[in-house]
Amino acid sequence: MxxxxxxxxxxxxxxxxxxxxxxxxxxxxxxxxxxxxxxxxxxxxxxxxxxxxxxxxxxxxxxxxxxxxxxxxxxxxxxxxxxxxxxxxxxxxxxxxxxxxxxxxxxxxxxxxxxxxxxxxxxxxxxxxxxxxxxxxxxxxxxxxxxxxxxxxxxxxxxxxxxxxxxxxxxxxxxxxxxxxxxxxxxxxxxxxxxxxxxxxxxxxxxxxxxxxxxxxxxxxxxxxxxxxxxxxxxxxxxxxxxxxxxxxxxxxxxxxxxxxxxxxxxxxxxxxxxxxxxxxxxxLNRAPNRHAPYVGASAFATKAGIHASAVMKEPRTYEHVAPESVGNKRRLLVSDQAGKSNILSELERIGVRLDKDDRRVAHLLDEVKQKEALGYAYEGADASFELLARRALGEAPNYFEVERFRVNVERRHNAQGDLVTVSEATVKVCVDGETLISAAEGEGPVNALDLALRKDLGKYQCFIEDLELVDYRVRVFQGGTDAVTRVLIEFRDVTGESWSTVGVSANIIDASFQALTDAITYKLLKSGAQ
Missing domain, CATH: 3.20.20.70 (Aldolase class I)
Structure with missing residues (x-):
């Protein structure tokens, strides 16, 4: 015709x-x-x-x-x-x-x-x-x-x-x-x-x-x-x-x-x-892509509900009007408080971990995800944090470094030109392979200062994180007033163009941010094959 x-x-x-x-x-x-x-x-x-x-x-x-x-x-x-x-x-x-x-x-x-x-x-x-x-x-x-x-x-x-x-x-x-x-x-x-x-x-x-x-x-x-x-x-x-x-x-x-x-x-x-x-x-244009855009958005073929995920795993056409690969997208079964075992199994398979649906560790991980999300964590938008959570639960996540303490100071002072400016200074003390390392940095704000200080010296792992770039930082405050819980989502990218997101939750926005930062660096080391 x-x-x-x-x-x-x-x-x-x-x-x-x-x-x-x-x-x-x-x-x-x-x-x-x-x-x-x-x-x-x-x-x-x-x-x-x-x-x-x-x-x-x-x-x-x-x-x-x-x-x-x-x-x-x-x-x-x-x-x-x-x-x-x-x-x-x-x-x-x-x-x-x-x-x-x-x-x-x-x-x-x-x-x-x-x-x-x-x-x-x-x-x-x-x-x-x-x-x-x-x-x-x-x-x-x-x-x-x-x-x-x-x-x-x-x-x-x-x-x-x-x-x-x-x-x-x-x-x-x-x-x-x-x-x-x-x-x-x-x-x-x-x-x-x-x-x-x-x-x-x-x-x-x-x-x-x-x-x-x-x-x-x-x-x-x-x-x-x-x-x-x-x-x-x-x-x-x-x-x-x-x-x-x-x-x-x-x-x-x-x-x-x-x-x-x-x-x-x-x-x-x-x-x-x-x-x-x-x-x-x-x-x-330095714009974040619309996650909900038809065909090409990150959520276009994302399934959150457990019963939907179960059906998609059996036959994708049950909830997909076209194959995601046809437009260069991919299927995602999200891990959230609405998830079931199918979502967990799909995400584990995505990161290269295959478990039987009756494996007790699947139910344990699902329970842990739901408990975490009840506290304010959101893994559907933080794929890297979920992978680390899963690998820790399965005993497969290396412990690259320990943060012994960190400190952030925010000070308003006059600069060399006499202008009044606000400066953030951060100090981070970490232990890497038995060696204690202390780094300090100034940044545009407290989170930027922490990020620079944490990535300034990680000893033998420094070569793995030189190409890291923080591309997005999002904060959501919920549950109350001045004592509200804060959720921070951070997106990083490296020289390969791959990006990943991590999440941190705390009543203190700096603490929540630091959780997300350490997860992001740990994930980079994991995917780089650092020993």
Missing amino acids: TREKLTLFDTTLRDGAQTTGVDFSLADKRHIAAMLDSLGLDYIEGGYPGANPLDTEFFSAKPKLRHARFAAFGMTKRAGRSAANDPGLATLLAADADVVTYVAKTWDYHVHVALGCTLEENIASITESIKAALGKPREAILDCEHFFDGFKANPDYALECAKAAYAAGARWIVLCDTNGGTLPHEIERIVTEVARQVPGSHLGVHAHNDTENAVANSLAAVRAGARQIQGSLNGLGERCGNANLVSLIPTLLLKPDFAENFEIGVPFEKLSSLAKISHTLDEL
């Missing part, structure tokens, strides 16, 4: 740059463009030439792409100017790009209020701008801004804008839900009506996520006839974000309704790299 081509257009480098807290460097943009191209995207939109020095430089020489077409984004010409006499249009057409993506108003309300011109002048701007791009020659695309709101208000005018772009030679007319308030059933109805006037092979959809429906809206548009989807990696975008390509791509490749009827540029064998690509983007 012949499948239809479905085109994917990525807007991460433009829409993503509008995300609160996101600032792409030039190197970031080049890295992301190469990553998107390797995945198999059809179009990569680079941004708005002339909007800022960074984007201007980015478009001075387009990235070397093997698969994707490179698009520049900008406005149609202004009303009252000719296409040849519009500086913004000139900058856009001068950009080193394969494609020009214009944005144009298609809601009559916006034409009057935002542009301050007549409806006819706006149509003329669309037509002349499309023809100007084709004359360069460039492929031309029109993003019909606020199309769905415009269609609801004045369907004849919204359609006239789309038809004008098509008649002028635009390759794609993209219907944008710019405010993100349109629902899937509305999208499907409106796209169906538009496809009677403009061929679906020239229609695209650009959905924002303000009602958490951007992915559903994109799929509804495809069902109605649209053959291009615009979206971004991890759903980056202004306000609540855009349609998430990381969710759309596996849905299109793995769900029969779409996989049997459409083909996309992303080959099936590339799908297993999706989780890595998603997490790499987060790393570039």
Whole structure:
């Protein structure tokens, strides 16, 4: 059976740059463009030439792409100017790009209020701008801004804008839900009506996520006839974000309704790299990956309840809609106070320990986990601490070092420049193989000072921990007021890129932090094979 081509257009480098807290460097943009191209995207939109020095430089020489077409984004010409006499249009057409993506108003309300011109002048701007791009020659695309709101208000005018772009030679007319308030059933109805006037092979959809429906809206548009989807990696975008390509791509490749009827540029064998690509983007932006992201999140295939875990171990399809490995993820049966033996056995198997379910040590370990979690420990988010707990219970955890004492001082004083600063100093006394070692360090805060002091000198084990990097530190206070119990979760990473998390619990936040720190270092020594 012949499948239809479905085109994917990525807007991460433009829409993503509008995300609160996101600032792409030039190197970031080049890295992301190469990553998107390797995945198999059809179009990569680079941004708005002339909007800022960074984007201007980015478009001075387009990235070397093997698969994707490179698009520049900008406005149609202004009303009252000719296409040849519009500086913004000139900058856009001068950009080193394969494609020009214009944005144009298609809601009559916006034409009057935002542009301050007549409806006819706006149509003329669309037509002349499309023809100007084709004359360069460039492929031309029109993003019909606020199309769905415009269609609801004045369907004849919204359609006239789309038809004008098509008649002028635009390759794609993209219907944008710019405010993100349109629902899937509305999208499907409106796209169906538009496809009677403009061929679906020239229609695209650009959905924002303000009602958490951007992915559903994109799929509804495809069902109605649209053959291009615009979206971004991890759903980056202004306000609540855009349609998430990381969710759309596996849905299109793995769900029969779409996989049997459409083909996309992303080959099936590339799908297993999706989780890595998603997490790499987060790393570039110094953001923690969304654990609950569909398909690629750490919790996407995680099972906490004991009865669910038991079923998953017998047959994964009981609680998994796709195989986690297909998208580069993995199955996790979490250890928590909701766990059963199946969770414990699965986690033990993950760390290379195989026990029979009737082994008394399994029940003993399960009881210990539940007792610990009753005190505030959380092992579902601290895999390394669970492994150490399990190996200690089984008598398999080496005792690398003993902490005899530690001390932290926090002092406010004047520095050499005379400024008043707060300084933390930590001292740690450890015993390694019968040798007593004392280390001291100053840090940005008490936990940082402790971390530096503990890792400053571990004697013969020092060579194993030189590449350690603390990448995340999270605190949760619960059970009361000033005497509350504090849970600290710490994530470390080493030069291999592997990361692991540990947990500490205490009424004293420094003590809880130190527990997590010592667990993290002990786990590093264990996985490094230190004797």
